[in-house]
Amino acid sequence: MWGIIRQRVACRSIPASILEQSLQRIPIRPVGYALRNYSSTAKEMTVRDALNSALDEEMSADPKVFLMGEEVGEYQGAYKISKGLLEKYGPDRVIDTPITEAGFTGIGVGAAYYGLKPVVEFMTFNFSMQAIDHIINSAAKSNYMSAGQISVPIVFRGPNGAAAGVGAQHSQCYAAWFGSCPGLKVLTPYSSEDARGLLKAAIRDPDPVVFLENELLYGESFPVSAEALDSSFSLPIGKAKIEREGKDVTITAFSKMVGYALQAAEILANEGISAEVINLRSIRPLDRLTINASVRKTNRLVTVEEGFPQHGVGAEICASILEESFEYLDAPVERIAGADVPMPYAANLERMAVPQVEDIVRAAKRTCYRSGSMAATA
Amino acid sequence: MEAAITRKDNIITAYRDHCLYLGRGGTLLETFAELMGRKDGCSKGKGGSMHFYKKENGFYGGHGIVGAQVPLGCGLAFAQKYSKEDNVSFALYGDGAANQGQLFEALNMAALWDLPAILVCENNHYGMGTAEWRAAKSPAYYKRGDYVPGLKVDGMDALAVKQACKFAKEHALKNGPIVSTFI
Numbered sequence: 001m002w003g004i005i006r007q008r009v010a011c012r013s014i015p016a017s018i019l020e021q022s023l024q025r026i027p028i029r030p031v032g033y034a035l036r037n038y039s040s041t042a043k044e045m046t047v048r049d050a051l052n053s054a055l056d057e058e059m060s061a062d063p064k065v066f067l068m069g070e071e072v073g074e075y076q077g078a079y080k081i082s083k084g085l086l087e088k089y090g091p092d093r094v095i096d097t098p099i100t101e102a103g104f105t106g107i108g109v110g111a112a113y114y115g116l117k118p119v120v121e122f123m124t125f126n127f128s129m130q131a132i133d134h135i136i137n138s139a140a141k142s143n144y145m146s147a148g149q150i151s152v153p154i155v156f157r158g159p160n161g162a163a164a165g166v167g168a169q170h171s172q173c174y175a176a177w178f179g180s181c182p183g184l185k186v187l188t189p190y191s192s193e194d195a196r197g198l199l200k201a202a203i204r205d206p207d208p209v210v211f212l213e214n215e216l217l218y219g220e221s222f223p224v225s226a227e228a229l230d231s232s233f234s235l236p237i238g239k240a241k242i243e244r245e246g247k248d249v250t251i252t253a254f255s256k257m258v259g260y261a262l263q264a265a266e267i268l269a270n271e272g273i274s275a276e277v278i279n280l281r282s283i284r285p286l287d288r289l290t291i292n293a294s295v296r297k298t299n300r301l302v303t304v305e306e307g308f309p310q311h312g313v314g315a316e317i318c319a320s321i322l323e324e325s326f327e328y329l330d331a332p333v334e335r336i337a338g339a340d341v342p343m344p345y346a347a348n349l350e351r352m353a354v355p356q357v358e359d360i361v362r363a364a365k366r367t368c369y370r371s372g373s374m375a376a377t378a
Numbered sequence: 379m380e381a382a383i384t385r386k387d388n389i390i391t392a393y394r395d396h397c398l399y400l401g402r403g404g405t406l407l408e409t410f411a412e413l414m415g416r417k418d419g420c421s422k423g424k425g426g427s428m429h430f431y432k433k434e435n436g437f438y439g440g441h442g443i444v445g446a447q448v449p450l451g452c453g454l455a456f457a458q459k460y461s462k463e464d465n466v467s468f469a470l471y472g473d474g475a476a477n478q479g480q481l482f483e484a485l486n487m488a489a490l491w492d493l494p495a496i497l498v499c500e501n502n503h504y505g506m507g508t509a510e511w512r513a514a515k516s517p518a519y520y521k522r523g524d525y526v527p528g529l530k531v532d533g534m535d536a537l538a539v540k541q542a543c544k545f546a547k548e549h550a551l552k553n554g555p556i557v558s559t560f561i
Contacts (some may be wrong), residue, residue: 066460092460098490103449103483110453113438114388116460137443138450145429146439147422 043229048218050192051081054199055119057231059089062117065203066093068108069121069158078123079159079218105131105156109138112154112208119203122158125174125212139208140183155202157211160188161255161306162354164216168342173307175254178210179283179316185209185237186284188254192222194281197235205237212283214255240287242294246276249300249364252291252317254280257304257355264360273368283313291317292324299330300367304360309337334363379468382543386463390438390451391470393428394500398470402437404430445478447471448497452484452555455495466494466550468543474505476519485555489526492554496546497523499559500533523557533560 045053059065066089071078073086073096086094097104101122108118122128128135135156142150161173178186185207189195195213202209227233243258244265253261258279265275276294280287295301301321303314314335321333339353379389380401391398396409404420412419413427420430421440429440438454441447451469458465475481476499488495499519503510510517520528527549531542539560546556 095491098483098486100483100486102480103452103487106446106449106480106484107453107456107487110390110438110450110455111457111460112453113433113450114454114457114461116457133443133446134449138441138446142439145421145425146431146433147420147424149421149431149433150438 043224043226044221045192045196045224046219046221047189047192047195047213048079048081050195050222050224051199051213051218052083052085054196054203055082055085056088058200058203059085059093061231062203063093064115065117065119066095066111067119067121068095068097068104070097070099070123072096072121077121079215081213081218082121101127101130102134105134106138108154109134109152112139112152113142113150115153117153117155117203119155119157122156124163124170124215125158125160126170126172128156128158128174135178135184135208135210136181140181142183143207144183151206152208153206155199155205155209155211157199157202157213159215159218160212161214162338162343162350165345165347165350166343167345171343173212173305173338174210175212175283175305176307176312176316178212179286179313180311181284183208184284185282186212187237187282188212188280190217190255190258190279190281192224193228194235194241194279196224196228197233198237198281200234201237204234209237212255217256217259220259235281238282238285238287240281240290241279242276242290243279244275244277246274246298248274248298249302249367250276250278250291250294250298251302251304251360251364252278252280252314253304254283254313255306257306260355260357261304261360263357264364267357267361268364271365271370273364273370275364280313286316286320288320288324292321295321295325296328299328300364301329302334302336302360302363302367304336304355306338306354309335309340312337331367331369334367336360336363379539379543382540383468383547384465385435386465387547388436388438388451388454388458388465388467389470390441390447390454390467392441392444392447392472392475394472395428395430395440399430399432399437399440402432403435404432404437445471445475445480448475448478448481449484451497452488452493452495455488455493455550455555456491459491459493464551466496466547468496468498470498470500472505473499473501473503473510473517473519474508474513475499476522477505477514482522485523485526485557488555489523494550495555496543496550497555497557499557501559501561518559520557520559523555526555526557527553529556529558531558531560 454467
């Protein structure tokens, strides 16, 4: 309705803002309604609650779904993601395990072979390395090796990447490692809607899914639409989301870095650079179509990730662009990644080892030839 | 073994899976075709010698990583208990695999949760090329369960094997996991 009024106003050369102001002074409240916020995205939800509600709904819908991991039951979840689930579903479906990743991951995969739908939680994905043989060799490859006889409907989930001050052995990002393995699906939610939709899709999926969360995002709140709150909601696996449209440079990111990329886009906008931010959502399958279409529009690319640079997600995206959209590039691709060093403990060193908003801004400016130096170091 | 159990009980093993596959209803044609890498093979030529499966008859492979099949077998037992079925899962492994850590991890959980899992060590006294006395401090693998009861069976005596499997199945359904060695 406002659109039509604006069009008519433009034809008659009355400034739209004045007309809108005067129209707003007329109360438009229907009789009998209490005063309400009519916004469709009024509800906010933390990522933690989003994951908890997704688990709850999927466990309620399918009795074959069960949760297994360290501290998921009586402790209510190491990060409280599984709060209330033990009480609701009982110890047969919410299982506390000893600290034996190789053992319980193998047991989870075996249960999936038989037809159950396990959700195996790793306290962080650093510990998944103890069980990585079962994830790759027992789960990912089985469907192919058995020519379709054995399907493995399992979800491996938990926090991935750097937290705050947890040191080298607790801060690695595994997106690139799992992303290279055929037979796996790898998802990286950012917002609460991502968390809900992607976890539900992962649990319903008949193949093994690695679900990489982020500890620092658990407490962050995001608006969720009414559609996302419905228990049948799910997001497609393998589709990226364009979080912010732009025309000068494409910035790809996943998980926590999406937030940083959006902040960088805001700063760049004030300097006259319009950045398009893509939230990858899915590392495997990677949404090459969306990324390439965006780069063909903007002609410049900055890839952002928290993990180590060599053989990283950014490297794969660069290769994909070179293979499909080389002639569209107006500048070399910029890769922003974590520093090529085990994560240091000291807070100031940790800040330097993880990409910051300024690094993304500088890289975007470099692709737009707005800075003097073409140096790779951020 | 087959004489003592049903097709609703599960079997899982490592890469010496050819005869178990035949015992679970596989045909010689499928076996040879798979070994030749042909599409009439049981895994359509994509699996190979180490990856024979017959899920509908309770045979879950066929695994190349030594020791991995034991937690997987305990997982099958877990699923049977979860689904409230009165059946068991046999996880076969060699004396070489008996030293794998994940075996003990899985056994601990099987005992904690009373899973109907039967661990069977087929002892041929060699792990790859290394003789048993150089690899295992204690070659009495059936005793390695510690808190889990163990059974020592003469693997060369078919009737003894049948009786042992019958006993193990009854035991596992009532009391939880049991470790056995077939020598």
